[in-house]
Amino acid sequence: MPDGDHPEDDDAEPDGERASGGAEDARQAADAGGDGQRTADAGDDVSRRWLIRALVGLGIGIPVLVEARTLYHMLAGYLAGGGGGRETTAQSTTSEPTTGVGDELLPGTEPRDTLAEAELRVADDGWVFHATVAVENAGDAPYTLELGAVTTNAGTRVDGGADSGRVPPGESRSFDAEWVLPTGETPDALAVAGVVHADGGDDRTERTVALGNVPTRG
Incomplete structure (x- = not known):
């Protein structure tokens, strides 16, 4: 083989390029993994924020609902009773029929x-x-x-x-x-x-x- 030819150098250059390419791929993979992790973390943050908002909403909404229901019943009782004051319960009573001329005094007896x-x-x-x-x-x-x-x-x-x-x-x-x-x-x-x-x-x-x-x- 002539002295001017260096086949070893020709083989060395592709190996360096492959090494450089492998490193680049590793960096890209690492970046991709980091992006995925950041996306997952961001998703978790959003879920936590919505959960906190939901809990706060329930904490405020339930007392408001209870108060609204109480107010409704108070207004309904006020309107049904014709005004304020203590609620009264009307009891219906059946009066005994009156007896006149020609009626029996003791209809439950045989005589x-x-x-x-x-x-x-x-x-x-x-x-x-x-x-x-x-x-x-x-x-x-x-x-x-x-x-x-x-x-x-x-x-x-x-x-x-x-x-x-x-x-x-x-x-x-x-x-x-x-x-x-x-x-x-x-x-x-x-x-x-x-x-x-x-x-x-x-x-x-x-x-x-x-x-x-x-x-x-x-």
Whole structure:
């Protein structure tokens, strides 16, 4: 081989280029890895920020929601009640039907106790409530109807009354009763009791009868 040729030098130059290229590739790979890591870190930062914002939003939003609901119920109660003040609960009550002439005084008993007449007699010396009751004993035992005290529209209790005596089974009887009321007051209720005289003892039924409008005469 001629002295001017240096094949070793020709082979050395490509090896250097390959070494340089390998280093460049390593740097690029490292840069790429760093970019990927930075991207991942940036993504984690964004997720943490959104999580923190969500937690803060919940911490603020829940109390606000509770307060808004409370305010809503307060306003609803105010409007439903027609204004301020303490809330009240209305309780419906069923008033007892009134009894007038021709009605039974004790509809729950077997004997019939009918208010045959009722009137308020107005006089200078007082107002007198007069009642006539007809008893028809359809039961199997003797029966007695008792009329007790009268309560006026002013709440005055007037004692007195009368009773039918023992009415045998299958028989009928009528009797009268009168109560002198304070002037200007009208009968509002009448205490009534029915007694069945059975073999095993008396069976007593009591009731306060609400009276309807009693006719006035005078």
